[in-house]
Amino acid sequence: MDTAVARIEDTVKGYVGTVQEFAQLCGTAMTAVFRPPWYVRETVYYMDRIGVGSLFIVILTGIFTGMVLTLQGAIQLEPYGAVPYVSRLISTSVVRELGPVLAALMIAGRVGSGIASELASMQVTEQIDALRAEGTDPIKKLITTRLLACLIMVPVLTIITDGIAMFGGYLIARFSLSIDTFFYWTWAFEALRPMDFVYGLIKPLVFGFIVCMVGCYAGLATSGGTVGVGQSTTQAMVTSSILILMSDFFLTKLFIFIGF
Amino acid sequence: MIRFTNVCMMFDGRPALKDFTMEISSGETVVILGGSGGGKTTMLRLILGLLRPDSGSILVDGQEIVGLTERQMVPIRAKIAMVFQGSALFDSLTVRENVGYRLYEEHALSDDIIERLIVLSLCFVGLEDTLEKMPAELSGGMKKRVAIARALACNPKLILYDEPTAGLDPINTHLINELICRFQKEQHLTQVVVTHDLETAYRVADRLIMLHRGEKIFDGSVDLLQASDDPRIRTFLKPEEVLTEPGCFPCKDGGIRMAQPEAETIRGTPA
Numbered sequence: 001m002d003t004a005v006a007r008i009e010d011t012v013k014g015y016v017g018t019v020q021e022f023a024q025l026c027g028t029a030m031t032a033v034f035r036p037p038w039y040v041r042e043t044v045y046y047m048d049r050i051g052v053g054s055l056f057i058v059i060l061t062g063i064f065t066g067m068v069l070t071l072q073g074a075i076q077l078e079p080y081g082a083v084p085y086v087s088r089l090i091s092t093s094v095v096r097e098l099g100p101v102l103a104a105l106m107i108a109g110r111v112g113s114g115i116a117s118e119l120a121s122m123q124v125t126e127q128i129d130a131l132r133a134e135g136t137d138p139i140k141k142l143i144t145t146r147l148l149a150c151l152i153m154v155p156v157l158t159i160i161t162d163g164i165a166m167f168g169g170y171l172i173a174r175f176s177l178s179i180d181t182f183f184y185w186t187w188a189f190e191a192l193r194p195m196d197f198v199y200g201l202i203k204p205l206v207f208g209f210i211v212c213m214v215g216c217y218a219g220l221a222t223s224g225g226t227v228g229v230g231q232s233t234t235q236a237m238v239t240s241s242i243l244i245l246m247s248d249f250f251l252t253k254l255f256i257f258i259g260f
Numbered sequence: 261m262i263r264f265t266n267v268c269m270m271f272d273g274r275p276a277l278k279d280f281t282m283e284i285s286s287g288e289t290v291v292i293l294g295g296s297g298g299g300k301t302t303m304l305r306l307i308l309g310l311l312r313p314d315s316g317s318i319l320v321d322g323q324e325i326v327g328l329t330e331r332q333m334v335p336i337r338a339k340i341a342m343v344f345q346g347s348a349l350f351d352s353l354t355v356r357e358n359v360g361y362r363l364y365e366e367h368a369l370s371d372d373i374i375e376r377l378i379v380l381s382l383c384f385v386g387l388e389d390t391l392e393k394m395p396a397e398l399s400g401g402m403k404k405r406v407a408i409a410r411a412l413a414c415n416p417k418l419i420l421y422d423e424p425t426a427g428l429d430p431i432n433t434h435l436i437n438e439l440i441c442r443f444q445k446e447q448h449l450t451q452v453v454v455t456h457d458l459e460t461a462y463r464v465a466d467r468l469i470m471l472h473r474g475e476k477i478f479d480g481s482v483d484l485l486q487a488s489d490d491p492r493i494r495t496f497l498k499p500e501e502v503l504t505e506p507g508c509f510p511c512k513d514g515g516i517r518m519a520q521p522e523a524e525t526i527r528g529t530p531a
Binding site: 037122129136 | 340349351
């Protein structure tokens, strides 16, 4: 009995310790943004890797999401004779929810796991220690640069996903449902309120933060050689995906609460 | 240059260093000997401030480093260079960028001077033709030599080596031993070499310290070490004379234990 209690206590302590370490890492990485040296070249390099490198997958995600949403939306709207207004459904659902969430999930799969595996490999080959030995702050050099790149590029990729999804919806609406081009785009933008854009940009900022910091934490906490690298990569991917979905719900709830 | 006073360090409830005290003077090359898990690498990491001891005091170049923050450690680390066991070259950088890493980061010298220092350091280790290569293109021995060039480029007062010859062929082992000796003779650098390679230890050491399960069991010259009658030292230096029978293993206290599994267990049919 005592052993079981001790084991539960250890597990709880372990989780609390992880949350504490994660919060500490996030705090250090964010405060590092404001003190020199600033690694501008590295930040631009990661912006290119994260942004341009993820362009293809977010374009594919956007276009197919928009197309399938139009097909499904048209089926649901047909009994009410509202198929021509399908673009309202597409634009609101894509800008408010699907664009940010799907882009973030795809970026978590590609970028988050990449960050985790890269840092994990550096950790097990003593490169992080070598950086410290060379007088470099690894948090500034490796984490703050990636964090800034994610905070800039994830919203940009989300805007691209939103645009491409609406374009994908247009292709189906025009060529499969014979909806007029002017009609489609007019109603697509008519349905959106200015706050929807704000709302659709705050979410990717939060998601970008989650993807980067979870990946960095998993990478830096790696131990146990190549097995550890694999575990960190999986852990980063799973944790960031779950946190994206959870935070999406709470952000939506918050926005509704404050009257957005 | 370095002074450890009653340093204790535990890992997962197991002592890595027990009440460890030692002193290393400037210009001295000290070899830390000992088996795997003996606390040798822990000692190097403590000097660099990569780990913090549970208790005790560590002075580096006259300054107490226990309790310093990462930022306060930066000027102390500027005097130290470390050659890691796996070389720890930065994968994404070329040899040139690896060797000149600290110089580029410090922004204290012009690019021309940095370039000259990089080439000089690489010439010293005989790898001046690898400037544009990536670490993945180098052999194990070359990586170690580039790591030594990286250490040398920043003009340190103290160089720490973690198993500098582990896993290398005899030629590379010889080359690295000679480099350590040259630093000693030509530049009078203080050097701490952690190894379990006796050939390296005998070749480069001014003084030897032997660790056994976190405890210092010897501090003295090569001759004194070889003459020691401590069973733990004798087992380490000449295992073939002590562990003579098949199934013999060394004990914690330096004695010998016999592990003779049941014949049936070996065949997979336990009694």
